[in-house]
Amino acid sequence: MSLQLRRETALNLVLEGSVGSFNVGTGRAGQNSLEVKYFLTHVGLDFASGSDEEVLKHIAPVREIFDFEQLDFDEIMQRDIDDARVSSELVPYLLDSKSQDLIKLFPPIVVVVLPVKEQENRPASLYPKISVSESPEENGKEGKYTLRAGAIGREVFQFDQPIMDGERVQHDLVRFRLNTNRSRLVIVDGQHRAMALLALYRNLKDDWSDEKRAPFREYYAEWTPKYIREFELREINLPVIFCTFPALSEDYEGDFDLKKAARAIFLTLNKTARKVSNSRNTLLNDSDIIAFLLRRCLSQVKQKDIRSGFSFRIFNVELDQIEDRVGIQAPIALTGVNHIYYLIEHLLLNEDADVNGAKPRSGKLYKRKDLDGYGFMKRLNGRNLLGSASADSTKRDSFTASAASKLGESFNDRYGRFIVSVFERFLPYEAHNRAVLTLEESLGPLEDRKLRPILFEGQGINRVFETYRGNLEQRLRDNFFEAEVPKIQEVKQRFDDTASRINKAIRSFHAGRAANFLNDFRNKKILWDEQRPHNEIIKFLNMLYERVLKTVAFQTALICTFFGQIERYKLFLSSHESVNVDHAFDEYMGLLNGFFVPKTLSQFKNLVMVFRGELNENATDWKITPSSRTFRSVVYKGEMQPDQWPKYKYLILEIWRPKDSNLAESLTEERKKCRGQIFTGLYESYRDDYLREQTRNEGDLDREERNKIFDDAYGAFSGFLSFVCDDKDIPGKQDLKNVLKSGWDDARGEDEDEESWESVEEV
Secondary structure: OOOOOOOOOOOOEEEEEEEEEEEEOOOOOOOOOEEEEEEEEEEEOOOOOHHHHHHHHHOEOHHHHOOHHHOOOOOOOOOOOOHHHHHHHHHHHHHOOOOOOOOOOOOOEEEEEEEEOOOOOOEOOOEOOEEEEEEOOEOOEOEEEEEEEOOOOOOOEEEEEEEEOOEEOOOOOEEEEEOOOOEEEEEEEOHHHHHHHHHHHHHHHOOOOOOOOHHHHHHHOOOOHHHHOOOOHHHOEEEEEEEEOOOOEOOOOOOOOHHHHHHHHHHHHHOOOOOOOHHHHHHHOOOOHHHHHHHHHHHHHHOOOOOOOOOOOHHHEEOOOOOOOEOOOOOOOOEEHHHHHHHHHHHHOOOHHHOOOOOOOOOOHHHOOOOOOOOHHHHOOHHHHHOHHHHHHOEOOEOOHHHHHHHHHHHHHHHHHHHHHHHHHOHHHHHHHHHHHHHHHHOOOOOOOOHHHHHHOOOHHHHHHHHHHHHHHHHHHOOOOHHHHHHHHHHHHHHHHHHHHHHHHHHHHHHHHHHHHOOOOOOHHHHEEOOEEOHHHHHHHHHHHHHHHOOHHHHHHHHHHHHHHHHHHHHHOOOOOOOOHHHHHHHHHHHHHHHHOOOOHHHHHHHHHHHOOEEOOOHHHOOEEOOOOOHHHHOOOOOOOHHHOHHHHHHHHHHOOOOOHHHHHHHHHHHHHHHHHHHHHHHHHHHHHHHHHHOOOHHHOOHHHHHHHHHHHHHHHHHHHOOOOOHHHOOOHHHHHHHHHHOOOOOOOOOOOOOOOEOOOOO
16 A cells, blocks of 8 residues: 655645735736626624634735835835824724724725735735646536636645536635645735724734834724724724735746736726825836836845945835925935936936027926827837837836836946936035934934934834824823823823924934035034034035925936036047947036035135025125025026926036046037027016016116116126136126027016926025
């Protein structure tokens, strides 16, 4: 008699419920949309049910499942959770603590079952091989249909459906089996609903010890086990849908994968739900080639580690901007998803007519789908890389994975590496990034487990912290907690203490950034107050970062000015001549650094004058007097919306004086055009102010009055130029009178897009 060995199953979680399917994906010619096979069940706080507790042990928000530092940008899903909202709104709703609504309902939590790579906590692209088997109905016993991902003993999941009367049963007695060691249960919709249930479970079980959970425990401390047990917990059940994609297994040959499938579900479900930030949707969008290039660019940043020669890291990029279009909010962030997306779009999809000197950028770039017609393909050498047929069929919102990969490599080489390099080599940015690394080191895992997540692990967490703290204070005033007030007051005090430490850490960061900024200053004693820069210096630099250096308009100008002028320069060259872009970029960075990072007191005063006002002769008084010669007084007085970035382009052109005579000539022509537009707008502004003050009409002005208006405008303009270029380069009065006679376009025109970004008003 032979010994028969049977491999044991690795499926360790068994659920009962219903099964069904639907399709996801837009599909293209010759490609069918993919089946989603789902399992519907429920999970709750009835601990007599073993499956409930097992699901609550393994289901978790994305922030607790994967290590963000190890994920590529094509692997990220939704991440940040508004714990303040969960604790103040969803937990009370779940417990029915106020009984304000007779009927209550939560829609299902949607979970995608993702396999993980061997020996890595990262999602795999495909399931292991799918096998299907059926056992027939015999002797009155139902048959069974089994769909399994992976070989027995190494399964990821398995569906078991009874077969009755020759048909698969979709509800009664259906089993869904999971191997929680080879899969992760990733919530793609309903993280906040799930977190409300998980918070109650973890408080009851004191199950917050995991390092990724612990930083968020305080948000739910008000819900004590004693208080929770007063409610009928067995009645709390939430519907859950587990989604799988059987077609996406090892033998799949298409462009899709499990990560794209999860993102597709997330984006579909959130189109009509509580709005997700535009930046998050942009990151997840697989139907926009600009978003794909954005992820390629950011992936370069994520790959940097301690061996990098520069300090720019992914936490310097704000991934979740609070509104669709908004200024940078997180103190350690330097740029944002929307910023980089905007400038990439402008780099690759612009026409010559879109940027007219210093006028606001025109054209509705978000509507541009044709990659050939707007220069995208030419800039990336797309027709040669893809071939004519593939290039013709490739659109902004319709492209193959192969085409995107080839275009992405070209983008990285021609533009992406320079975009990253700007955030590394522009010295004000390096000063910021280095100060952030110093702050991170001071908040290491053994130093402060609360501060580091708030400042570094998701830019939305700091907003959540402040929101929750305010809500808790209000509920204490409203006597929401009744008998347990002393306990909750202790929680509130811990939050206040954390807030105090956050403010102290940020003040230290600002001081460190200022010290880095002035590292090469020749006489530090002038600007230093004992061991750190003077407080007024720190305030000025804080203003400079928030209102200028970190804005989308300035960052777009940094990138697009360089490449726009290089494209114009190429038109000056003969067919056998070429441009050494790397050399030109090195010189460009050096000249900008020379202006923006002063080494002498006179250079520092120039910087203050351009962006703030006149610094006293005795610099140690730190008194700044308002001036008519600042950037905001001369170049542009209105709110600096992103499409006004050519105003910063003009400032850069005054600073950028290359040695290459041909490049210098092409810049001179563009600079002259910008000057004409800027001075025309300034003169008209002075004239309008004079007419308003004197209650006069323009036709009533005499020659003396016109000369006075001109002289005042010229004084402001030439004064501004004296701080950004050599005196010999300042145009004379007659030159600018000729400009007015020639009828230059008014540089104050409005952008036809009428785009409005909610942001800190830029200087």
